[in-house]
Amino acid sequence: MNVLLVEDDADIGSFLIRGLKADGFDVTVVDRADKALGAAKEINPCAVLLDMVLPDGSGLDVCRSLREYGHTGPILFLSAKDEVSDRADGLMAGADDYIVKPFQFDELVARLRAHLLHRSVGMDERTRLIAGRLILDLETRQAHFGTVHIKLTQREAELLALLMHSANHPVSRSDIFDRLWATQGGVSLNVVDVYVGYLRGKFTDITRVGGPSIGTVRGRGFMLNMAGNSALSR
Structure with a gap:
């Protein structure tokens, strides 16, 4: 299962790559909004982990573009923005979940697997x-x-x-x-x-x-x- 990680923080990206690979996932990483849709078209990921704030744009726009393109897998926002309005914006843009940084990796994987399980319902x-x-x-x-x-x-x-x-x-x-x-x-x-x-x-x-x-x-x-x-x- 290939996860697309859209994250510009190298330390967080390395941490997630190690953890996800140890948990059985393949990981493709991009660090900019303008690369995300192209990567999704190329690998057809089972899920997307998406930062809210990217160097060249908003994760909200990336999320909307992924849904418009036809990505039906889970999209989970990973963001330091923790206001209720931020979470609501993420969910309204088409995301399945919104996880506030810093987070526990075990919780992230549990939520990711739960959302993947949803698709089997x-x-x-x-x-x-x-x-x-x-x-x-x-x-x-x-x-x-x-x-x-x-x-x-x-x-x-x-x-x-x-x-x-x-x-x-x-x-x-x-x-x-x-x-x-x-x-x-x-x-x-x-x-x-x-x-x-x-x-x-x-x-x-x-x-x-x-x-x-x-x-x-x-x-x-x-x-x-x-x-x-x-x-x-x-």
């Missing part, structure tokens, strides 16, 4: 998200597991879709907030816990028949556990 006719036997109909906002059906609100369906994309991997409160509420003023981080509670309540019947459960991974966030009931804290 099936879409049926672009209206249904499928993870194992769990099906989320994005048009009717109904979730199905066998003969059990639950009706969701729009925001609950969006939250479930996010957890399904990260099935068996925890998603932090801040990541959920950034993806679903960052652009909505006057909302605190606690809204994530509230909606996870709503979704858990509706998931009771699905979990009872052996379907997935929504657990809390202490210190890491929330996870859709495809094995059903588990020892995860509630």
